[in-house]
Amino acid sequence: MNPVTPQTSVDYLPSVAGEWDVIVVGGGPAGATTAALVAEYGHRVLLLERSSVPRFHVGESLIPETWWTLRRLGLLQQLTESAFPRKYSVQFVSDGYRESAPFYFDLHKPHESSVTWQVIRSEFDRMILDRAHELGAVVHTSAQVIEVLFDGDRATGVRVQLKNKNGTRTETTVSATVIVDATGQSAFISNRRRDRIRDPHLRKGTIWGYFRGAQRDSGRDEGATLIMQTEGKKSWFWYIPLPDDLVSVGCTGDIPYLFGKDTGTPAESFARELARCPAMGRRLTAAEQCGEFLTTRDFSYYAGTGAGAGWLLVGDAFGFVDPVYSSGVFLALKGGEFAADSIHEALERGDTSAARLGQWQPLYKQGIENFRKLVYAFYATDFSFASFLKEHPQFHSNLVDILVGDVFKPGVGRMFDAMGGIEPPVAE
Numbered sequence: 350m351n352p353v354t355p356q357t358s359v360d361y362l363p364s365v366a367g368e369w370d371v372i373v374v375g376g377g378p379a380g381a382t383t384a385a386l387v388a389e390y391g392h393r394v395l396l397l398e399r400s401s402v403p404r405f406h407v408g409e410s411l412i413p414e415t416w417w418t419l420r421r422l423g424l425l426q427q428l429t430e431s432a433f434p435r436k437y438s439v440q441f442v443s444d445g446y447r448e449s450a451p452f453y454f455d456l457h458k459p460h461e462s463s464v465t466w467q468v469i470r471s472e473f474d475r476m477i478l479d480r481a482h483e484l485g486a487v488v489h490t491s492a493q494v495i496e497v498l499f500d501g502d503r504a505t506g507v508r509v510q511l512k513n514k515n516g517t518r519t520e521t522t523v524s525a526t527v528i529v530d531a532t533g534q535s536a537f538i539s540n541r542r543r544d545r546i547r548d549p550h551l552r553k554g555t556i557w558g559y560f561r562g563a564q565r566d567s568g569r570d571e572g573a574t575l576i577m578q579t580e581g582k583k584s585w586f587w588y589i590p591l592p593d594d595l596v597s598v599g600c601t602g603d604i605p606y607l608f609g610k611d612t613g614t615p616a617e618s619f620a621r622e623l624a625r626c627p628a629m630g631r632r633l634t635a636a637e638q639c640g641e642f643l644t645t646r647d648f649s650y651y652a653g654t655g656a657g658a659g660w661l662l663v664g665d666a667f668g669f670v671d672p673v674y675s676s677g678v679f680l681a682l683k684g685g686e687f688a689a690d691s692i693h694e695a696l697e698r699g700d701t702s703a704a705r706l707g708q709w710q711p712l713y714k715q716g717i718e719n720f721r722k723l724v725y726a727f728y729a730t731d732f733s734f735a736s737f738l739k740e741h742p743q744f745h746s747n748l749v750d751i752l753v754g755d756v757f758k759p760g761v762g763r764m765f766d767a768m769g770g771i772e773p774p775v776a777e
């Protein structure tokens with residue numbers, strides 16, 4: 350077991366009987382944010398999460414623009430008092446050793462929101478779920494949704510397997526006016542509708558682990574995320590400092606390159622790539638690995654349809670673009686906020702059509718597009734950010750806008766016109 354997996358978890362096992370305005374399926378950042386804010390509006394919300402809490406999750410690095418949703422959720426003080434390292438910057442390394450100057454977020458925007466956190470996800474996600482509970486959402490854990498029920502094309506409820514207080518399980522159906530799919534990479538609804546579209550340019554996999562005693566930079570740089578491309582650009586590492594002298598280190602590359610039949614075990618693949626990245630090797634020389642390597646793959650996709658009559662998708666269930674810019678939790682929080690406002694308006698007007706519930710999604714998709722284009726540029730073999738900024742220094746702040754998550758700002762994508770239509774190669 351790795352050191353960030355919770356040793357003990359508990360269950361919330363309330364009654365699910367009753368009249369519900371909204372059922373949220375999934376208690377990660379997207380589902381918990383949606384549930385918290387819809388409950389805050391005064392609607393009756395049931396959140397169903399299949400795990401006990403807290404539960405382990407990959408994805409520890411936040412970006413600055415999460416601050417606004419975290420403020421709306423009332424979580425800033427708790428985060429400020431937490432042991433989570435403060436993140437002031439992100440730094441990129443190319444060719445395995447060439448370290449660029451860090452992007453300090455507060456130089457770009459001198460505001461409290463420019464300092465963010467590196468979080469243990471089990472603890473962070475639990476904070477939001479507890480907040481949803483405090484704001485009046487009824488949270489049931491160990492509750493696995495096995496079917497979303499439809500009447501024609503209108504979602505009407507769910508069939509769910511619940512753990513009871515005596516440890517037995519029962520299956521029941523629960524109805525609501527709106528069903529929110531926040532099931533993360535399980536993408537419950539779009540999978541069943543066969544509507545999940547994989548990005549052919551981003552068929553990547555990741556091998557990651559946790560280390561204690563790695564070399565850390567000092568002062569403001571101590572909590573920085575480091576993104577290090579290996580020699581030849583075939584893979585890259587993340588380095589995310591966590592509390593208790595731990596660091597999360599992951600290596601991402603094309604699936605056949607990292608997991609092909611001749612590549613050996615994940616540990617062997619990781620060691621091979623580490624040898625191609627002296628800047629990371631140096632940081633891990635005296636470090637001790639805690640627990641086994643973990644793997645995940647093929648995580649970049651989007652749903653063809655984001656909303657229907659009485660249902661909508663939020664967070665990773667809607668889509669995910671690659672972990673390189675740590676955009677996932679931000680998009681989950683922001684999507685949860687957008688979704689909650691739309692659901693409130695839809696319930697007030699008595700119009701829970703696809704158009705009303707999904708009214709925020711065109712703007713949201715544009716934001717995702719901005720991250721996606723920057724991800725494409727990162728993986729393109731013939732593109733270098735350093736050369737691009739040398740030639741077009743006017744786009745420096747545009748680039749940082751996207752790195753901090755300010756992706757919904759009008760005009761923020763204009764630098765992509767100067768970049769041209771960059772696409773990384775499709776993995777063989």
Ligand SMILES: Cc1cc2nc3c(=O)[nH]c(=O)nc-3n(C[C@H](O)[C@H](O)[C@H](O)COP(=O)(O)OP(=O)(O)OC[C@H]3O[C@@H](n4cnc5c(N)ncnc54)[C@H](O)[C@@H]3O)c2cc1C
Pocket residue numbers: 374375376377378379380397398399400404406407408409410411412492493494495531532533534535537555599645648663664665666669672675676677678679681
């Ligand atoms: C390799 C990798 C590295 C990443 N690194 C980062 C990072 O550094 N920073 C960052 O911001 N993001 C990162 N991400 C992305 C980030 O982790 C996700 O975008 C984020 O967790 C999405 O939140 P969510 O609430 O949509 O989904 P999740 O957090 O996955 O939550 C979904 C929840 O739904 C529950 N669920 C699923 N199916 C059912 C069901 N049938 N019934 C009931 N409950 C169900 C699950 O148990 C889970 O708790 C990374 C992703 C990957 C793949």
